[in-house]
Amino acid sequence: MSLKDLQAEIDEYIRPFADGYWPPLANLARLTEEVGELARELNHRFGPKTKKRDEADGSVALELGDILFVVGCLANQLGIDLDDAFRRTLEKYRTRDRGRWALKDGEGASRGEGEA
Secondary structure, three states: OOHHHHHHHHHHHHOOOOOOOOOHHHHHHHHHHHHHHHHHHHHHHHOOOOOOOOOOOOOHHHHHHHHHHHHHHHHHHHOOOHHHHHHHHHHHHHHHOOOOOOOOOOOOHHHOOOOO
């Protein structure tokens, strides 16, 4: 699924509701909450904080899905094409970080990484 498809599915889901999209700042708060839930789950799995005995296991995959949903909502309501935004962001990283980290054995500069 492309990011464009993701955005379209989110819009199809939200369009029927009278209230539509939440205001951007409310969605930012919602995004912050979702990132916090992801942080909590990762801390339980990989950090020093253990879950309480009666606490259910969470899902990193579902927390990431929640984050994608809210990012898609923000992009839709602000008229942002996430495919284009991500392409431009990846190019920024490829240019800015070229040669910054050592490559794995056998990896070349074909991905836009490595020494120029």
